[in-house]
Amino acid sequence: MTTTPGAPSLLLSDRELVAERLLTASAKHSFDPETELDWDAPLVPGLWFLPEHLVSLYGTPMWERMSEEQRIELSRHEAASLASAGIWFEVILMQLLARHIYDLDPRTGHVQYALTEVADECRHSKMFARMVAKLETGWYQPGGMSRFLGRILKTTAPTPAAFTATLLVEEILDRMQRVTFPDERIQPLVRGITRIHVVEETRHVRYAREELRRQMVTAPLWERSFTRLTSGQAAVVVARSLISPKVYAGAGLDVDECLRQVRASEHRRETMRWSAEKLVEFLEETGVIHGRAVRAEWRRSGLL
Ligand SMILES: [Fe+2]
Ligand SMILES: [Fe+2]
Numbered sequence: 001m002t003t004t005p006g007a008p009s010l011l012l013s014d015r016e017l018v019a020e021r022l023l024t025a026s027a028k029h030s031f032d033p034e035t036e037l038d039w040d041a042p043l044v045p046g047l048w049f050l051p052e053h054l055v056s057l058y059g060t061p062m063w064e065r066m067s068e069e070q071r072i073e074l075s076r077h078e079a080a081s082l083a084s085a086g087i088w089f090e091v092i093l094m095q096l097l098a099r100h101i102y103d104l105d106p107r108t109g110h111v112q113y114a115l116t117e118v119a120d121e122c123r124h125s126k127m128f129a130r131m132v133a134k135l136e137t138g139w140y141q142p143g144g145m146s147r148f149l150g151r152i153l154k155t156t157a158p159t160p161a162a163f164t165a166t167l168l169v170e171e172i173l174d175r176m177q178r179v180t181f182p183d184e185r186i187q188p189l190v191r192g193i194t195r196i197h198v199v200e201e202t203r204h205v206r207y208a209r210e211e212l213r214r215q216m217v218t219a220p221l222w223e224r225s226f227t228r229l230t231s232g233q234a235a236v237v238v239a240r241s242l243i244s245p246k247v248y249a250g251a252g253l254d255v256d257e258c259l260r261q262v263r264a265s266e267h268r269r270e271t272m273r274w275s276a277e278k279l280v281e282f283l284e285e286t287g288v289i290h291g292r293a294v295r296a297e298w299r300r301s302g303l304l
Helices: 014-030 063-064 068-100 107-137 144-156 161-180 190-220 221-241 246-250 255-263 266-285 294-300
Strands: none
Touching: 014 068, 014 107, 014 190, 063 144, 068 107, 068 144, 068 161, 068 246, 068 255, 107 190, 144 161, 144 221, 144 246, 161 190, 190 221, 221 266, 221 294, 246 255
């Protein structure tokens, strides 16, 4: 949309300009996973469900002893865990978005894009749910404490904290999915799912980043302080919820030994930091990650 000099009534705020662009892009590039993907095709023997180096045990002594078949089996359970966590996160995000627009003018592009995003997340969660069912691993529901904290967050978080939580989840999963869909060693169904998700989430990340940038300047001081303080705790919960410890039992491995090896793995630490690298840079720049106490909590999450 262009603006005409000297016609202030036609000038759109930054927020509206971004929303208009995102609405146009959504109209052009949105997918219906029900028809876009071949849900009836059988899984392909010998193909992975997650790129090898993203599997939590990769590079550990235990990994070295596992057969290729066992490694692929663990990737199947970890992909199901990521999808299960994805559904939990998205159900929270849908509620945060609905709360965000509760008092806003529905005629604006900003509100209409939020509604578009809720519709995207509905399709995504259903797509992830079908994937979990197809993988036949069981459902890896996040632990009780994570769900309790998620319930508080989705009910009480002020706007900047809500968008920080949104980005935490979207950017970390996005980084992993961007290396998943182009990989020819991955199951076609998983590649299709991650491709759809990456395309649509690019817009969500843009929307959340732009809004958080504004909020960290304009929101009341208490909201900004609350956002800083809780961002680290949110990072801990998100990082902990991605891979359920139950995946190891699901793949027939010793849970305690796996957890010990994952905790000791330098490769895993690097992978987690890599997944949040761009996000951390953005949150530092906008002043969310700021101050010793906040940084300490982020380091505890393993994402910094
Ligand atoms: Fe999504
Ligand atoms: Fe999203």
